[in-house]
Amino acid sequence: MSESPFLDVKDLKIHFSTDDGVVKSVDGLSFSLERGKTLGIVGESGSGKSVTSLGILGLHRGKSANVSGEIWLDGEDLVTASQEHVRRLRGRKMAMIFQDPLSSMHPFYSVGDQIIEAYRIHHKVSKSVARKHAIDMLGRVGIPEPKRRVDSYPHEFSGGMRQRAMIAMALSCDPELLIADEPTTALDVTVQAQILDLMRDLQREFNSALIIITHDLGVVAELSNDILVMYAGKCIEYGSAEDIFYRPEHPYTWGLLGSMPRLDREPTERLLPVKGTPPSLINVPSGCAFHPRCPYSDQTDGQSKAEIPALINTDPGHLVRCHLSRTQRRTLWENEVKPVLETQ
C-alpha cells in the first residue's frame, strides 16, 4: 500500500512499574487497520489486550504507566501528542465500548444526558439539538420508544439495552475508530447475538475501523477480517480470520482452538486444553514466553528457552512468532493437530 494505513501501531510498549518489578503488559506490538475493517484481538486474561486498547485511546497517562512506540491515527502520532489534543480526539475520532455498561455509565445522570454531554463537548450545538441527536442515536441502536427512554437512568435499562445505549454513546460523534472491549461478555447469549448483529450493521453504515477485543473465538469469527492473537504482551500470531481458523501455525492458537467445545461439530470425548497457566508478566519466561506450556518446545533445539522468536511472515499477511520452522509447523498442523481438532 502506498498510503499509510488509517491506524498504524508500531512497536507499542506499555510497561507499569510496580513494587514487585516492571509489568510488561504490552511489549512490542505492531498492527495496522483500515477504515471499514475489523480487527479481532484475542487472548487470555492478562495477555495485554485491554491495556492495548486503553493505550490507543491515550488513557494510560498516569505516573506508573510508561508508553513508548508509535500510534499513528490518520497521520497523527498519538504517543507524542499532547494530552489535551488526544482528549479532543477521544470521543470524536475514536471511541470505546466497554465491557460492563452498568459500571461504565454514571448512575446519577439519565442515559440521554450522558449522550448529550458527550455530543456537546465536541459539537457547538444547543441542548435541544443535542437531545434530538441523542434520541436519534438511541433509535438507531434499536432501543424502543427512544423519546421516552432518553430520560431513563441506566438502572432502568436491562443489560442488553444498556449495552445498546453504550454503543449509541460511543457512536454519537461518528468516530472513525471504535474499540470494543469484551462488548458482549456480560450479556446473555440471545442478547449477545443481537448486539453482534447491531455492531456489524452499524460498522457497515458508519464505515469505521473496529477493534474488537475478546476471549471468545466465536465472537471474533463472527465479526473480524483480521485476527491478532496475544500472549504475554506480545503478538504471537496475526492473520486473516481464515488463516487463524483454517491454517493456524502457532501452538498456542492450536491450544485455544482445542480448548473450546464446539456446537458446530460432533462432541469429543475430551477437550484438548493448553497445559499449565498463563505466565506472570513480571517474570515472563525466558525465550519464547509460551515455551513452558508448549507441547513442541523440545523440537526447537533448545532455542525456545534461550531466544525470543521473531514475528515472521509465513504467508503474505500471516505472521507467526515461533521457533519451529515453517515446515515443522505445517507438518504438525496437518498430521497431528488438525486431524484431532476436526474429529471433534
Next chain:
Amino acid sequence: MTTSNEPLLSVQDLEKHFPVTKGLLKRQVGAVKAVDGISFDVFKGETLGLVGESGCGKSTTGRLVTRLLEPTGGKVVFEGRDITHMSQGKLRPLRRDMQMIFQDPFSSLNPRHTVGTIVGAPFHIQGVQTEHGVKKAVQDILQLVGLNPEHYNRYPHEFSGGQRQRIGIARTLALKPKLIIADEPVSALDVSIQAQVVNLLEDLQNELDLTYVVIAHDLSVVRHISDRVAVMYLGKIVEIADRKRLYSSPMHPYTNALLSAVPIPDPKARADGDRIRLTGDVPSPLNPPPACRFHTRCWKAQDICKTVEPPLEELASGHRVACHFPENAPEPAPKTAAATS
C-alpha cells in the same frame, strides 16, 4: 454411563417465590417467581445440564436442591428421603452426600484460611475420622484435583483462578459426596483453563462415580459434559432431553433460538442467513407473561399460547417439551395443540 432406575435426586413441582415487600409493615405486594413448578429426576452416575439465560432460575434451582434455600412449594427427594423441609440439624449428615461447586473461585474461598483449613473443614464439621489424619486426607485430595500437596499451607490469593477453582472442587470432594451441584463451574475461567477444569470434572466422575447437576449458561460447555440437558426459561423447564436429541433436533422454539445464537468459531459460518434472532430481553420474573412464558418473544406464537399454558409433555422417548407448536416433532402432530385450538 450406567443409570439405574431409582433416581438419586427427584424434584417434583419445585417452587420458589421470593416475596416482594413494601412499606414499614413489610406488606407483601408481589413475588418473584424464580422457580415456578419444575420437575426432573437425576439418576446415579449421570450428568444433568441445566441451561438458560440469566434470571431463568437455574441457580435458584441449584440452591433449592441443596437446601441452601427453603422451597415455597413442591418436593425434593434425595435417595428416597423427602428433604424439602428437613431441619438444618437433620440435614447436616446429608450434606456429606450432596455438595456444591460455586462459580466464583475468588469469593467462595475464605481469604484468611489456608488451603489445608479450607479443604479440611468438611472433615472437622462432619466429625469424620480419617486413617492417617486429616492432613494426609487433604493432601490426597489436592493431588487428585491436580494441585501440589505441598501447597497445603498456602492462602487462596497465592493461586490463579483455575487453581482456586480446583481448591473449591477439592473441598467439594473431601467427603466423597454422591451428588455434586456445580453452579457455573467454569464461567469465570479463561478458555484454556476452562478446558482443564471440564476435563478434571469428567475424570473425577469416572473415578469416583459421581453424579452431577451442572448449571451453566454456555451451551457448548453443557453439551460437552452433560448426558441429559434441561432448558429453563423464566422459572420453568421448557425442554428436557438427552444431549444428542436436544442439540440435534430441539423441539422448543426457545431452545432453537438459544442454539442458533451461539457464535460459531468458523469465519465461513457467518455467511449463513437462516439464523434465528430473538428480539427483546427476557421479561421480568416479577410479572411473567401469562400462559406460555415465551410467547412474547416467540415467532410461532398464536392466540392459544397467550391463554393456555403448554404442559411439559413427552413427545419422543425421554424428550419432554412444553410447547403448543413444537419443531422437529415426530408425526403425528401433538394431540394437545390440535385438540385445544
